[in-house]
Structures are given as C-alpha cells and as structure tokens.
Amino acid sequence: MSQSRLPLPRIRSSSPVQNSAPGPSMKRKAIPEEDEESEQPVKKLARGHLQPSRTATNLTRSSNTAPKSVTNTKPRAPTLGSNKSTSARGTSAPPTNSARTASKPAATRGGRTASGSGRLGTQRASDDRCLDDVYTKLSSIDEARAADTARLAAEMEAERAKVVELQENHHALSRQLALSKEQELSQRAELTIASDELDKLRRKHAQEITELEMDLQKKDRVVREVNEELRNCRNDLDRERETVSSLKSTLNHEANAQLTLTSENRSLQTQNTALHAKTDTDSRTIAELTLKLETAQYQVDELRKEAMENESMRRKLHNMVQELKGNIRVFCRVRPVLPSDVPSPVRISGGRSESNSPEPPSTEELALVRQELTADMAFPDRRDHKEITLWSSSESATGQERKESYNFSFDKVFEPESSQAEVFEEISMLAQSSVDGYNVCIFAYGQTGSGKSFTMEGGSQVFRVAEDLQSKGQFLEIYNETINDLLGKHEFDKKKHDIKHDPKTGSTRVTDLTYATLLSSAQSRRSVAATLMNERSSRSHFCETCEGCLNLVDLAGSERINVSFGSGFGTGGGNDKDRLKETQMRLGDVIAALGEKGEKGDKHIPYRNSKLTYLLQNSLSGNSKTLMVLNLSPLATHLNESLTSLRFATKVNNTTLGTAKKQTR
Numbered sequence: 001m002s003q004s005r006l007p008l009p010r011i012r013s014s015s016p017v018q019n020s021a022p023g024p025s026m027k028r029k030a031i032p033e034e035d036e037e038s039e040q041p042v043k044k045l046a047r048g049h050l051q052p053s054r055t056a057t058n059l060t061r062s063s064n065t066a067p068k069s070v071t072n073t074k075p076r077a078p079t080l081g082s083n084k085s086t087s088a089r090g091t092s093a094p095p096t097n098s099a100r101t102a103s104k105p106a107a108t109r110g111g112r113t114a115s116g117s118g119r120l121g122t123q124r125a126s127d128d129r130c131l132d133d134v135y136t137k138l139s140s141i142d143e144a145r146a147a148d149t150a151r152l153a154a155e156m157e158a159e160r161a162k163v164v165e166l167q168e169n170h171h172a173l174s175r176q177l178a179l180s181k182e183q184e185l186s187q188r189a190e191l192t193i194a195s196d197e198l199d200k201l202r203r204k205h206a207q208e209i210t211e212l213e214m215d216l217q218k219k220d221r222v223v224r225e226v227n228e229e230l231r232n233c234r235n236d237l238d239r240e241r242e243t244v245s246s247l248k249s250t251l252n253h254e255a256n257a258q259l260t261l262t263s264e265n266r267s268l269q270t271q272n273t274a275l276h277a278k279t280d281t282d283s284r285t286i287a288e289l290t291l292k293l294e295t296a297q298y299q300v301d302e303l304r305k306e307a308m309e310n311e312s313m314r315r316k317l318h319n320m321v322q323e324l325k326g327n328i329r330v331f332c333r334v335r336p337v338l339p340s341d342v343p344s345p346v347r348i349s350g351g352r353s354e355s356n357s358p359e360p361p362s363t364e365e366l367a368l369v370r371q372e373l374t375a376d377m378a379f380p381d382r383r384d385h386k387e388i389t390l391w392s393s394s395e396s397a398t399g400q401e402r403k404e405s406y407n408f409s410f411d412k413v414f415e416p417e418s419s420q421a422e423v424f425e426e427i428s429m430l431a432q433s434s435v436d437g438y439n440v441c442i443f444a445y446g447q448t449g450s451g452k453s454f455t456m457e458g459g460s461q462v463f464r465v466a467e468d469l470q471s472k473g474q475f476l477e478i479y480n481e482t483i484n485d486l487l488g489k490h491e492f493d494k495k496k497h498d499i500k501h502d503p504k505t506g507s508t509r510v511t512d513l514t515y516a517t518l519l520s521s522a523q524s525r526r527s528v529a530a531t532l533m534n535e536r537s538s539r540s541h542f543c544e545t546c547e548g549c550l551n552l553v554d555l556a557g558s559e560r561i562n563v564s565f566g567s568g569f570g571t572g573g574g575n576d577k578d579r580l581k582e583t584q585m586r587l588g589d590v591i592a593a594l595g596e597k598g599e600k601g602d603k604h605i606p607y608r609n610s611k612l613t614y615l616l617q618n619s620l621s622g623n624s625k626t627l628m629v630l631n632l633s634p635l636a637t638h639l640n641e642s643l644t645s646l647r648f649a650t651k652v653n654n655t656t657l658g659t660a661k662k663q664t665r
C-alpha cells in the first residue's frame with residue numbers, strides 16, 4: 001500500500017514497462033532509460049543532419065545508424081486497447097461500476113453473508129467509504145493520466161514530425177551518399193589512371209634519376225678534379241701571396257733603401273760639389289807640390305848618390321874594423337840557471353829538503369839555491385864586457401881549501417842576464433859582412449845544454465840576416481858523418497850528398513840539396529833527442545848555406561858527450577858519442593892548424609878529416625870571416641867542462657885566419 005502513494009507523474013508513459021515486471025519500483029527506473037534511449041538517436045540524427053558535408057564513409061555509417069535510431073525513436077502508437085491486463089489503467093476513461101463490482105473480492109461478499117447483519121452493515125459502510133476514497137483517487141489518477149496522454153500525444157506528434165524530418169534527411173543523405181559513391185568511383189578511375197601515370201612517371205623518373213646519378217657521379221668526379229685543381233691553385237695562390245708579401249717587404253726595404261740612397265746621393269752631390277771645389281784647390285796645391293816634389297826628387301837622387309858613396313865607404317870601414325878585430329872572433333855567453341837545473345826536492349819543498357812542506361819555495365830560497373848551484377864566476381870588465389873569471393876550489397895536501405882562478409878574455413862576454421837582442425846586436429855586425437859579399441861562418445860551440453841552439457835559433461834573429469841575404473837557402477845537418485837534407489821529402493833522405501868547393505870563386509856547394517825559404521820547416525825536421533844533460537839536445541851539426549855567403553853552424557854538445565851518452569843511451573850510443581867527439585876534435589884540429597898556419601904559413605889544414613870541417617873549409621879559410629860563440633853552463637857541476645871549452649875557445653881566439661876576401665859574383 002505504501003508503494004501506491006509514490007508520485008504518479010513519474011509512471012505516466014510507461015506502457016512498455018507495464019509488460020515487464022512485478023514491482024512499481026522497477027517501472028520507475030525503466031522509464032527514464034527508455035526516454036533517454038529514444039531521445040538520443042534523434043539528437044544524433046539531428047546532429048548528422050546538420051553535418052551533411054561528411055565524407056562518403058561517414059555518410060554510410062550515418063545511414064546505417066540512422067534507420068536504427070529512427071526505429072528506436074519511432075513513436076509507438078498508444079496501445080491502450082491491446083493490453084488487457086492494463087486496460088483499466090491504460091485508458092483515460094473512468095472505471096465503470098461493473099468493473100468496480102467485478103473487482104470486489106468474492107471472499108468479502110461471502111463473509112458478509114455468513115456473519116451478523118449489524119456488524120456487517122458497519123463493515124460495509126467503512127468499506128464503501130474506503131472504496132469511495134479509492135474511486136476518488138482513481139478519478140484523479142485518471143485525470144492525470146488524461147493530461148499525460150494529451151501531452152504524450154503532443155510529444156508523439158512532435159516526434160513524428162522529427163521522424164519525417166529525419167527521413168527526409170536520410171533520403172537526402174542517401175542521395176548524397178549515392179552521389180558520393182559515384183564520385184568515389186569516378187575518382188577511383190581517375191586515381192587508377194593517375195596511378196598508372198604515376199607509375200610511368202616513377203619509371204621515367206627512376207630512369208632520369210639513374211641518368212642524373214651518373215651525371216652526378218661524373219659531376220662529382222669533375223668537382224673532385226676541380227677541387228683538387230682549386231687546392232693546387234690555392235696552394236699556388238698562398239705561395240704567390242707569400243712571394244708577393246716578401247716582394248712587398250723587399251720593395252718596402254728597397255724603397256727605404258732608395259730613400260736613404262736618394263738622401264745619401266743628395267748629400268754626396270753636395271759633398272761632390274764641395275769636393276770639386278776642394279779638388280780645384282788641391283789641383284793647384286798638387287801642381288805646387290809636384291814642383292816641390294820634383295825638386296825634392298832631384299835632391300833625393302843627389303842624396304842617394306851620396307848615400308851609396310857613404311855606404312861603400314861604410315863597408316870599407318866596416319871591413320877594416322872587422323879585419324882589425326881579426327877574422328876569427330870568439331864570443332862567450334853564459335846561460336842563466338834554469339828551473340830545470342834546480343833539483344826537484346828543492347823545487348817542491350822550497351829548498352828545505354828535510355821538510356815535507358808542500359809550500360812552493362820563496363824567491364829568496366830559490367835565489368839561495370841558485371847561488372849554491374852556480375859556479376864561482378865573475379865578469380870583471382864592466383865597461384867592454386870582454387872578460388870572464390872562474391874559480392875552482394880543491395883541497396890541498398894539508399887538507400886546506402885551495403882556490404884557483406882562471407881568467408879568459410874574448411871579443412865579447414855575455415852574462416847570464418844578457419838578452420837575445422844584445423847578442424844579436426853584436427852578431428849582426430858580422431852577419432852584415434855576408435851582405436857585403438864575404439863568406440861568413442858563425443858556429444856555436446859548447447857542452448850539451450849550454451845554450452847553443454838557443455843562441456843560434458832563439459828569436460830567429462840571426463836568420464833574419466840570412467833572409468835578407470837571399471830568399472832561398474839550403475838546410476842540412478851532419479849526423480854521424482852523413483849529410484841529411486833538412487828540406488828533403490823524408491826525415492832521413494837516402495840521397496848521397498857531396499861537398500863541392502870551387503877554388504876559383506871560393507864558393508861551396510852540396511849536391512842534391514833542396515832550396516827553400518823558411519827556416520822553420522828545416523828546424524822541425526832536425527834530429528833532436530833528449531839527453532840526460534839537456535831536455536832538448538841536438539846531436540847534429542846544423543848548417544845553412546847560401547852561395548857560400550853565410551854559414552850558421554849549431555854544433556852538437558862538446559865535452560859533455562861522454563857524460564850524456566855514457567849513461568843515457570844504450571846500444572849504439574857509444575858509436576854516436578865517439579863520432580861526435582871526433583867531429584869536435586877535428587874542428588879543434590882545423591882551428592889549431594889554422595892558428596899555426598898563421599905563424600908558419602905552409603901548415604897543412606886537415607879539413608878533410610870530417611864532413612863538418614870539409615864543408616866549412618871556405619868559411620874557415622883565410623878568405624872568410626868566422627865567429628865562434630862559446631856557450632857556457634853556469635852550474636858548478638859543469639865547471640870542468642866550462643874550463644875545457646874556455647881553453648879551446650882561447651885557442652881559437654888566438655888563431656889568425658888572414659885577410660878575408662870579398663866574393664864578387
């Protein structure tokens with residue numbers, strides 16, 4: 001009963017629902033759904049109708065859905081009469097009495113008959129009231145239903161109009177669809193044709209592309225070649241640019257130089273103008289000077305003539321002086337004490353041999369040691385420097401020290417402190433004679449290490465005269481009675497050299513000797529050997545000859561040969577020693593014979609006894625000027641040797657060679 005009091009308007013158009021099931025609640029639910037379903041397609045159709053420009057496919061779909069929608073939304077005709085079970089509620093007419101009667105329950109009627117009449121009457125009255133109420137309600141329901149029906153009819157009408165409209169739309173759309181299909185077909189045909197054409201075009205294009213690709217490859221190659229060429233061109237260009245830039249800089253440089261030159265040129269032109277003016281002045285001066293010069297030249301010629309006459313006079317006088325001095329002269333030179341003369345312990349410990357002090361010796365200590373080492377000698381002639389005195393000390397038989405003095409006098413005595421220049425000063429006087437055309441022989445004599453070579457070669461001063469004499473010279477050494485060409489190709493040349501004298505001219509010649517200009521080349525090849533006595537000892541007799549003008553003789557060590565060779569050399573030493581000593585003796589013999597000849601006049605001179613004396617024959621004869629330089633060691637240990645040398649030199653000094661003759665060529 002409570003369900004019958006639900007709001008009635010909501011069940012007004014539920015005729016299809018009436019068939020379905022039992023409860024009114026279900027009816028209420030179904031109605032809105034159906035309404036919505038039936039309304040939705042209509043809305044859709046309306047939208048579809050409003051969009052007729054859709055594609056053919058869309059249109060087809062729309063046409064498929066449209067009829068369904070139409071079907072669904074087709075308004076149903078009222079089925080009031082057809083549904084018997086709902087006819088009472090489906091119609092709007094009020095229910096009839098018969099129906100009301102028929103609807104009275106049978107049980108109610110039977111019960112009233114069976115019970116009491118009072119209670120039944122009451123009961124019937126309330127039932128009637130109820131029934132009246134129901135009828136009242138029913139009549140209001142009927143009214144509402146009638147209103148609903150009218151509204152539904154109106155709605156149905158509207159729906160029908162919509163359906164008609166939709167159908168029209170549908171027809172229009174169908175036509176449109178057909179048209180579209182036709183269009184589609186024609187378009188498809190066109191498409192096929194277009195596709196064929198496209199295929200053709202594709203093939204054509206493919207062919208064209210192939211050709212183009214080939215062309216492209218060709219062009220690529222060309223491009224590569226062109227690129228390569230371009231690169232080369234760029235490189236060339238870079239090089240050209242560099243060249244251009246360097247040329248530009250050169251150009252700039254040159255331009256600057258040109259500017260400088262131009263300015264210099266201008267200044268030079270100015271100078272030139274000034275110089276021209278000066279030249280004019282100078283020309284005048286020159287003319288004056290030329291005149292003066294000519295005058296001076298005349299005077300010079302006059303003076304030259306005078307000088308030549310004076311020179312001739314000088315030579316005569318010089319020769320006279322030399323002759324007055326004697327044609328054989330002797331110089332004596334004492335060398336200084338050398339550091340090598342000082343014993344090594346003294347050199348290291350400074351003279352205090354007992355001390356191991358590494359300190360070098362003081363100057364005073366060294367002077368003291370030197371004094372101790374030096375022989376007792378003096379040079380008394382302080383003015384002319386012609387004397388030397390030596391003292392020897394010995395023990396007397398009584399055991400007392402006995403001192404003996406020895407005085408010697410020579411043409412010149414040089415003290416240890418004498419310089420090479422001083423010695424040369426004196427020697428050059430004689431050497432000058434060779435320039436004047438005399439045969440000159442200068443030989444150094446003395447014991448080993450006494451300074452012969454030093455005097456003859458030191459500073460090459462003597463040889464300067466030789467160079468003045470003649471540009472060429474011969475250099476030889478006599479070693480073991482064999483002549484060795486010092487300018488030859490080998491150290492000891494194999495050639496046999498002979499000495500040739502020309503009695504007519506008084507000249508001497510050695511066969512197969514090499515001529516040369518330099519003394520140094522000869523000196524380097526000289527046979528020099530270290531001996532026990534001397535660090536640098538020449539054992540050869542060294543001679544230079546030049547057309548018999550000047551002979552410079554550096555003799556081998558004299559008396560000390562015994563000492564130096566005796567302990568210093570092994571096999572063969574004795575042979576050398578004997579020969580050297582023999583040479584000295586032969587020279588002494590010749591000089592002694594020359595001295596005696598001076599006294600006797602017909603004395604035989606043994607020149608041929610040695611190579612050296614034979615070579616020097618013309619220089620040692622009465623026709624030449626001879627100088628013997630006696631070199632002495634200052635050491636006390638060499639005193640005896642020094643005395644022997646001094647005695648030999650005195651013998652030579654006392655020798656008279658006669659008058660020298662001038663060699664004319």
Ligand SMILES: Nc1ncnc2c1ncn2[C@@H]1O[C@H](COP(=O)(O)OP(=O)(O)OP(=O)(O)O)[C@@H](O)[C@H]1O
Pocket residue numbers: 334335336338416446447448449450451452453454455531534535536537538539555556557558631
């Ligand atoms: N006046 C001097 N002043 C300084 N040193 C000298 C002097 N004389 C000689 N000497 C030195 O003494 C050493 C020996 O001299 P040099 O070689 O001239 O002797 P030498 O007589 O030619 O010897 P040898 O006969 O053995 O050839 C050399 O070292 C030389 O320099």
